[in-house]
Amino acid sequence: MGEFLDRIQRKDWDLIESGGYRDSRMLSRGIYKKLTEKVFGQDAACKTLSVVLFQHLKNCEWKERGKKLPKTNCLLAGPTGCGKTLLARTMAQIVELPFVRVDATNLVQRGYRGGMHNEQIADVLIAQAGGFKGMAENAIVFVDEIDKLRFSRDEDLDCHARGVQNDLLSLMDGGTIYYEPAHEEYGRKAFDTSNLLFIFSGAFSELVLGVEDADICAGDLINYGFMPEFANRIGTVVGLNYLSGEVIKKLVRKMVEEYTFYLPMPREELNVYTELIHSMLMRDESHTWKGGRCVGPMVRKFFEERMFEMGDKQLELKLK
Ligand SMILES: Nc1ncnc2c1ncn2[C@@H]1O[C@H](COP(=O)(O)OP(=O)(O)OP(=O)(O)O)[C@@H](O)[C@H]1O
Ligand SMILES: [Mg+2]
Numbered sequence: 001m002g003e004f005l006d007r008i009q010r011k012d013w014d015l016i017e018s019g020g021y022r023d024s025r026m027l028s029r030g031i032y033k034k035l036t037e038k039v040f041g042q043d044a045a046c047k048t049l050s051v052v053l054f055q056h057l058k059n060c061e062w063k064e065r066g067k068k069l070p071k072t073n074c075l076l077a078g079p080t081g082c083g084k085t086l087l088a089r090t091m092a093q094i095v096e097l098p099f100v101r102v103d104a105t106n107l108v109q110r111g112y113r114g115g116m117h118n119e120q121i122a123d124v125l126i127a128q129a130g131g132f133k134g135m136a137e138n139a140i141v142f143v144d145e146i147d148k149l150r151f152s153r154d155e156d157l158d159c160h161a162r163g164v165q166n167d168l169l170s171l172m173d174g175g176t177i178y179y180e181p182a183h184e185e186y187g188r189k190a191f192d193t194s195n196l197l198f199i200f201s202g203a204f205s206e207l208v209l210g211v212e213d214a215d216i217c218a219g220d221l222i223n224y225g226f227m228p229e230f231a232n233r234i235g236t237v238v239g240l241n242y243l244s245g246e247v248i249k250k251l252v253r254k255m256v257e258e259y260t261f262y263l264p265m266p267r268e269e270l271n272v273y274t275e276l277i278h279s280m281l282m283r284d285e286s287h288t289w290k291g292g293r294c295v296g297p298m299v300r301k302f303f304e305e306r307m308f309e310m311g312d313k314q315l316e317l318k319l320k
């Protein structure tokens with residue numbers, strides 16, 4: 001049994017039910033369960049990604065045994081604040097794989113510098129893996145705002161977008177990155193990218209807007225402004241939903257619960273605060289354009305005053 005499945009098995013999950021870890025459905029299901037504990041209202045995406053992650057772990061295991069299996073790269077498409085970054089980060093966390101987030105907008109704006117980005121990615125991943133290159137080579141690479149890499153009508157930017165798409169292509173194809181380790185005197189080292197799991201992410205508003213369960217294919221991506229070579233290497237496209245009022249309520253509840261560490265409150269009070277904040281959010285409708293990002297500021301604002309007053313009361317008690 002490989003190191004990866006071994007590690008998963010050691011965890012105290014409900015993964016190893018009667019079928020045991022050899023049953024791929026069990027493992028994917030275990031990952032799915034962990035994902036849905038953190039990411040609300042995206043069950044279809046969690047399901048697809050749990051299988052993607054399971055396959056990735058299997059690939060890691062087979063790689064150790066000297067067999068390289070083909071991999072697929074996937075794309076998360078969905079509105080802002082619906083949990084794309086959260087999903088990718090959670091995937092890495094639950095199986096303890098190194099994770100790097102690359103911002104495509106940034107790459108395009110900084111301009112194409114022939115492979116530079118790739119070296120930086122290798123550096124970050126090796127650092128994240130505590131210097132253990134073998135582990136870094138199994139990492140999850142999350143490329144955010146990928147829709148900014150589409151060709152525009154601006155020639156300069158087009159050239160950059162093309163350059164960055166090419167840079168990424170060489171990684172997706174399992175090319176080797178040569179990098180110079182920071183603390184070593186001599187020579188460049190090779191970083192094998194053939195087992196990196198790529199997750200691309202973007203809003204793709206024009207492709208998914210108003211389309212329930214939008215089914216995006218490579219052809220759509222090419223029309224959108226991606227090189228065919230690039231689009232064709234994205235095997236799995238996952239559409240994410242807008243967050244419903246119910247999901248927002250769950251998010252509010254979770255955050256209010258966190259405040260009980262600062263401001264002890266009985267359960268009834270917790271319920272009342274949750275309802276109150278939720279109805280405030282539904283009234284201002286900010287969730288329709290901010291997604292889950294609307295929750296934090298509102299909850300913080302709500303409790304700021306209460307915590308301030310609480311401080312006053314405690315001071316009064318002391319002074320008496
Ligand atoms: N489905 C969800 N379940 C739980 N939390 C969520 C969900 N969607 C968003 N959030 C919360 O909202 C915030 C923003 O989420 P996230 O960064 O994942 O959005 P995103 O889809 O990556 O947005 P963007 O396209 O703007 O990058 C985070 O704090 C996250 O915890
Ligand atoms: Mg994001």
